[in-house]
Amino acid sequence: ERRIISGIACSDNEAKISIIGIRDEPGAVAAIFKPLAEAGISVDMIVQDVSKDGGLADVTFTVDKDLLDRTLKLIKGSREKTGFKDLISDRNVIKLTVVGLGMAGQAGVAQTMFTALGEKGINIQAISATDIKISVLVQEKHQKEALKSLHAAYGLDKR
Amino acid sequence: ERRIISGIACSDNEAKISIIGIRDEPGAVAAIFKPLAEAGISVDMIVQDVSKDGGLADVTFTVDKDLLDRTLKLIKGSREKTGFKDLISDRNVIKLTVVGLGMAGQAGVAQTMFTALGEKGINIQAISATDIKISVLVQEKHQKEALKSLHAAYGLDKR
Numbered sequence: 001e002r003r004i005i006s007g008i009a010c011s012d013n014e015a016k017i018s019i020i021g022i023r024d025e026p027g028a029v030a031a032i033f034k035p036l037a038e039a040g041i042s043v044d045m046i047v048q049d050v051s052k053d054g055g056l057a058d059v060t061f062t063v064d065k066d067l068l069d070r071t072l073k074l075i076k077g078s079r080e081k082t083g084f085k086d087l088i089s090d091r092n093v094i095k096l097t098v099v100g101l102g103m104a105g106q107a108g109v110a111q112t113m114f115t116a117l118g119e120k121g122i123n124i125q126a127i128s129a130t131d132i133k134i135s136v137l138v139q140e141k142h143q144k145e146a147l148k149s150l151h152a153a154y155g156l157d158k159r
Numbered sequence: 160e161r162r163i164i165s166g167i168a169c170s171d172n173e174a175k176i177s178i179i180g181i182r183d184e185p186g187a188v189a190a191i192f193k194p195l196a197e198a199g200i201s202v203d204m205i206v207q208d209v210s211k212d213g214g215l216a217d218v219t220f221t222v223d224k225d226l227l228d229r230t231l232k233l234i235k236g237s238r239e240k241t242g243f244k245d246l247i248s249d250r251n252v253i254k255l256t257v258v259g260l261g262m263a264g265q266a267g268v269a270q271t272m273f274t275a276l277g278e279k280g281i282n283i284q285a286i287s288a289t290d291i292k293i294s295v296l297v298q299e300k301h302q303k304e305a306l307k308s309l310h311a312a313y314g315l316d317k318r
């Protein structure tokens with residue numbers, strides 16, 4: 001069975017932050033991330049879906065766990081400017097990433113990942129994929145089982 | 160001024176699909192993408208944010224424009240199984256991607272992209288970023304101006 005992915009990675013040093021209800025208008029996310037960029041805080045995963053209700057959108061992203069408190073402080077500090085509705089954070093997440101090989105047959109790469117997690121009852125909290133790279137956030141407690149399931153699903157557990 | 164990105168790409172052959180209100184429980188997205196994977200339809204960008212209200216989540220993704228109708232048909236066809244609330248699609252989008260170099264100073268890469276678009280009044284519809292790669296969806300009509308602004312923002316317009 002030929003390989004369709006080049007690797008599976010797991011990052012457990014990330015914390016998730018969700019900013020709820022930012023204005024869906026030009027410049028809104030730029031204003032959100034400005035204080036973070038100025039503080040030199042690197043953001044890893046970023047997920048923002050289209051807005052539906054009343055022109056408000058949400059954005060979820062991850063930063064290193066040890067930068068969480070500082071990041072939350074900066075976001076709250078700029079609330080007057082950015083005007084969001086709610087702020088949620090969670091330290092107990094891991095980011096699982098699968099990288100495809102970009103060959104024919106890639107249609108199944110994301111599907112295989114989602115199925116491998118779904119079948120083990122592991123809930124996917126967020127998905128960020130572009131091209132051949134797919135990242136998902138799940139609860140930290142699932143780490144061992146998630147990696148085992150992913151390796152098996154992609155045929156990487158054969159020795 | 161040193162380069163902080165390795166490239167800017169624009170894909171104008173993509174159509175956006177948003178599936179609104181899928182159950183936020185294990186296996187839900189797997190069920191959504193199953194018929195697409197079985198039909199050999201490759202999905203490029205995928206964005207799914209955390210759910211807030213009543214355990215329902217949305218997922219937005221892109222496929223080649225010429226596969227849009229077929230994809231919508233397949234999604235509607237499996238609605239009994241997957242049970243979503245709404246289905247929205249849009250052909251008039253382009254995907255802009257910036258790839259960072261993964262060096263120190265990466266904190267500003269996403270910020271620079273968002274600011275470059277925001278300042279030109281270009282609205283960001285969706286964001287999918289992981290590690291050094293950031294992709295956003297904007298309206299097709301903004302293509303020329305968006306690329307011009309991004310090249311200038313990253314100092315790639317100097318000759």
Ligand SMILES: C[C@@H](O)[C@H](N)C(=O)O
Nearest residue numbers: 025027028029057283
């Ligand atoms: C929601 C946010 O992405 C907004 N549309 C912006 O362009 O900044």
Ligand SMILES: C[C@@H](O)[C@H](N)C(=O)O
Nearest residue numbers: 124184186187188216
């Ligand atoms: C919403 C969707 O991602 C769901 N949580 C799943 O795991 O499939």
